[in-house]
Amino acid sequence: MTHNILCVRHLSKHYTTGGARLGGKKPSNVLKALDDVSFNMVRGETLGVVGESGSGKTTCARAILRAIDPTSGQVFFHNNNRVVDLASLSSGQLKPLRKEMQMIFQDPFASLNPRMTVGDIIAEPLVIHRIGTRKEREDRVVQILERVGLKAEHRSRYPHAFSGGQRQRIGIARALILRPAFVVADEAVSALDVCVRARILDLLKELKAEFGLSIMFVSHDLSVIRHICDRVLVMYRGRIMEMGDVEEVFNNPQHPYTKVLLSAIPEPDPDRKMNPLTTDSLTPDQLEPLPTVARLANDDPITLPKI
Amino acid sequence: MKPMTDHVLEVRDLCVEFTTLHGITRAVRGVSFDLPRGKTLALVGESGSGKSVTSYSILRLIQKPGEIVGGQILFHPKDGPVVDIAQLSPKSDELYRIRGGKISMIFQEPMTALSPVHTIEDQITEAILLHRNVTKKQAIDLAAEMLEKVGITQVQQRLKQYPFEFSGGMRQRVVIAMALVCQPEILIADEPTTALDVTVQAQILSLIRHLREQMNTSVLFITHDLGVVAQIADEVAVMRYGVIVERTSARQLFTMPLHPYTRELLRAASLGRERDFPPVQQLVGLPDGWQFDEPAGNGVCQMFEVEPGRHLLMWKGDNA
Numbered sequence A: 001m002t003h004n005i006l007c008v009r010h011l012s013k014h015y016t017t018g019g020a021r022l023g024g025k026k027p028s029n030v031l032k033a034l035d036d037v038s039f040n041m042v043r044g045e046t047l048g049v050v051g052e053s054g055s056g057k058t059t060c061a062r063a064i065l066r067a068i069d070p071t072s073g074q075v076f077f078h079n080n081n082r083v084v085d086l087a088s089l090s091s092g093q094l095k096p097l098r099k100e101m102q103m104i105f106q107d108p109f110a111s112l113n114p115r116m117t118v119g120d121i122i123a124e125p126l127v128i129h130r131i132g133t134r135k136e137r138e139d140r141v142v143q144i145l146e147r148v149g150l151k152a153e154h155r156s157r158y159p160h161a162f163s164g165g166q167r168q169r170i171g172i173a174r175a176l177i178l179r180p181a182f183v184v185a186d187e188a189v190s191a192l193d194v195c196v197r198a199r200i201l202d203l204l205k206e207l208k209a210e211f212g213l214s215i216m217f218v219s220h221d222l223s224v225i226r227h228i229c230d231r232v233l234v235m236y237r238g239r240i241m242e243m244g245d246v247e248e249v250f251n252n253p254q255h256p257y258t259k260v261l262l263s264a265i266p267e268p269d270p271d272r273k274m275n276p277l278t279t280d281s282l283t284p285d286q287l288e289p290l291p292t293v294a295r296l297a298n299d300d301p302i303t304l305p306k307i
Numbered sequence B: 001m002k003p004m005t006d007h008v009l010e011v012r013d014l015c016v017e018f019t020t021l022h023g024i025t026r027a028v029r030g031v032s033f034d035l036p037r038g039k040t041l042a043l044v045g046e047s048g049s050g051k052s053v054t055s056y057s058i059l060r061l062i063q064k065p066g067e068i069v070g071g072q073i074l075f076h077p078k079d080g081p082v083v084d085i086a087q088l089s090p091k092s093d094e095l096y097r098i099r100g101g102k103i104s105m106i107f108q109e110p111m112t113a114l115s116p117v118h119t120i121e122d123q124i125t126e127a128i129l130l131h132r133n134v135t136k137k138q139a140i141d142l143a144a145e146m147l148e149k150v151g152i153t154q155v156q157q158r159l160k161q162y163p164f165e166f167s168g169g170m171r172q173r174v175v176i177a178m179a180l181v182c183q184p185e186i187l188i189a190d191e192p193t194t195a196l197d198v199t200v201q202a203q204i205l206s207l208i209r210h211l212r213e214q215m216n217t218s219v220l221f222i223t224h225d226l227g228v229v230a231q232i233a234d235e236v237a238v239m240r241y242g243v244i245v246e247r248t249s250a251r252q253l254f255t256m257p258l259h260p261y262t263r264e265l266l267r268a269a270s271l272g273r274e275r276d277f278p279p280v281q282q283l284v285g286l287p288d289g290w291q292f293d294e295p296a297g298n299g300v301c302q303m304f305e306v307e308p309g310r311h312l313l314m315w316k317g318d319n320a
C-alpha cells in the first residue's frame, strides 16, 4: 500500500527560443523551464512549491496537470487503486481523470468569459463532465457557494462585482465542485491583502480537511508556505534544490540556496533585522540539488518510499 | 522658534477627492503626520486605503478627476523658509524645484520613471542638469558615482545601455540612483519592492537604509507589507479607508499595537504565530465618548495622543 498520490520522475519542460524555431539561421537556445524534477507527494498533504519568479513553479504544476505537455518524464498519479502515468496519456484518456485534478489560480477569472454569471462559472466543470441534471447542478452550486462563505443569491451576479477575496472564494468553489482528490493552487493568495489572505488560507485549511484534499501549493511567499504546507520543495532555475518537512526546512535549511531565500524574509519584528545573503557568492557546485533530492530520482515509484 | 522635534515634512488634515460618474470618492479624508528629519516613516495599509494618493499629493502629482480639497503640506527645507506645497501653483518654478530636486519619488514599477528610448546616462544626467548647476561632463561623473553607490558594476558600460537591458531589480537601483543624485531632502518610495523577488527586495531595502544614513535623507516609505515596515521604518502610520488610524514608533507598533485594526493587520502578517494583546483600555487612557469604529451616519474623528508620540484615531457620532 502506498501513501503517495503523486510520484513525479525526471519531469522536464524545455522551451526553444529564438533562431531555428522562427526559421532563422541562428542556433536556437533551449530554456530548461523545468529540468529533471523528481518528487513524491503524500496523499492528504499540502506540498509547497517555493522559489523566485521564473524558477519553474508554474511550469511544474502545469506539466503535472497536463495543462502543458512535458518534454520528458513521468507523473504517476495514484487514484481509486489505479496508477497512471499522466505524462503518457492521450487527451481522451486524460479527460475522465481531469475530474480528480483541479487548479486554483491567482486571478480565477482571467481566462473566463466575463459575461458568465458566478453560477455559470462554478457549474461549468459539472457541465463539461456531464454530471447531474440542471436542478442537481444548481443544488451543488448553492451548497459549495455557502461552504466557501458566499450566498446562494450571488449565483446570478457577475464576478467583477466582487472583491478580491470573494473572487478567490468563487475560484475555490469552481475548483472543488467536482470533488477532486488533487488540487493545485498557483499563487492563489498572492494578490490578496493580508487580512483577506489570512481568511482564505484558513478556508483552504478547513476545506482540505473536510474534502480530504491533497494540495500542491505554489507560491513565492515564504511565510504563506510555512503557514499552510506540510512539506516543501525549494526550486531554483527549474530544479528542486531541497525538499522536506516545512518546519525542518525553515528552521534548519541544508541547501545554500534555501539559506539565501530564508535570509531575505522580512519578519514583522523590528528586533529581527534581516541580514540578506546573496546567490552571487555561491559556486555552481553549491547550486546543485542536495544529494537526498538527487537520490530520490532513482527511487522506484511503485515501491514509493516516503522521503 | 525651532520646534522641539525637527520635522522635514508636516502634513495637516490633507483631503483628496476624486469626482467620477458615480459621485465623489473621498480617497484621503483628513490625514496628518510628521516626517522627522533623517528618519524613515512608513505609511502602511491595505490596497485602496489611500497611501498612493497621499504620497502623490505631496509632490502635487494628483491629476483630474482628483483634487486636493483641503489641508496643508508643510515642507521645511534645511535652509530656507517653510513652504506649503498644497498652496503652490501647479506650474510654479518653486514646485518644479521641489519635485525631483528637494523631494523625489520612486514607484513600484521602475519604468514609471524611466524612458524606454533613452540611455541610462541621458536620463540621469537630464535629472541632474535640471536641478543642479553643473556642466554636462560633471553631470556624467555624478551619474557614474551614483550608480556605483547603488551597487551597479561596470558603470561606464551600463551608462550607455537602455532600461530593457537591466533586470527588474537593477532597474529599481537605477531609479533609486536617479532619485537620489540631486541629494533630495525627502525620498518618497511608493511600494518600491512590491514587484520584486524577496531576495532582490532584501537588497533594495538594505540599499535604501544604507543610503538614507549616508546621505541623511528623510524617507516616506509606502508599503502594504508589515514585514517590510519592521525592516525599514523608525515611525509608522497605519492607514485605512483614507484616514490614519494609528501613528507611533515602529518599536511600539510591533510590540504593543493599540488600534484594533493595527492588531488585525499584525495578526494577519504574523501568520501562524498567535499574537494576543491585552484590551487597549488597560494600557492607555481613552477619551470618554469616543470609539474606534466609524459610526454609520455622519461622524467626526480626531487623533488623540494617548501616550507621548503615540496617536490614535477615534470617532464620535454627530448626534452623540
Ligand SMILES: Nc1ncnc2c1ncn2[C@@H]1O[C@H](COP(=O)(O)OP(=O)(O)O)[C@@H](O)[C@H]1O
Residues within 6 Å of the ligand: A015, A031, A032, A033, A051, A052, A053, A054, A055, A056, A057, A058, A059, A060
Ligand atoms: N510558454 C513559454 N515559452 C517560453 N518560455 C516560457 C514559457 N513559459 C514559461 N517560460 C519560462 O520558463 C521559466 C519558468 O517559468 P514559470 O514556471 O512561469 O516560473 P514561476 O512560476 O516559478 O515564476 C521562465 O524563465 C519563463 O520565462
Ligand SMILES: Nc1ncnc2c1ncn2[C@@H]1O[C@H](COP(=O)(O)OP(=O)(O)O)[C@@H](O)[C@H]1O
Residues within 6 Å of the ligand: B018, B020, B025, B027, B045, B046, B047, B048, B049, B050, B051, B052, B053, B054, B065, B066
Ligand atoms: N484616478 C482615480 N480615479 C478615481 N478614484 C481614484 C483614483 N485614484 C485613486 N482613487 C481612489 O482613491 C482610493 C485610494 O487609492 P490609492 O491611494 O491608490 O490606494 P493605495 O495606494 O493605498 O492602494 C482608491 O480606493 C480609489 O477609490
Ligand SMILES: [Mg+2]
Residues within 6 Å of the ligand: A057, A058, A059, A187
Ligand atoms: Mg508562476
Ligand SMILES: [Mg+2]
Residues within 6 Å of the ligand: B051, B052, B053, B191
Ligand atoms: Mg498604492
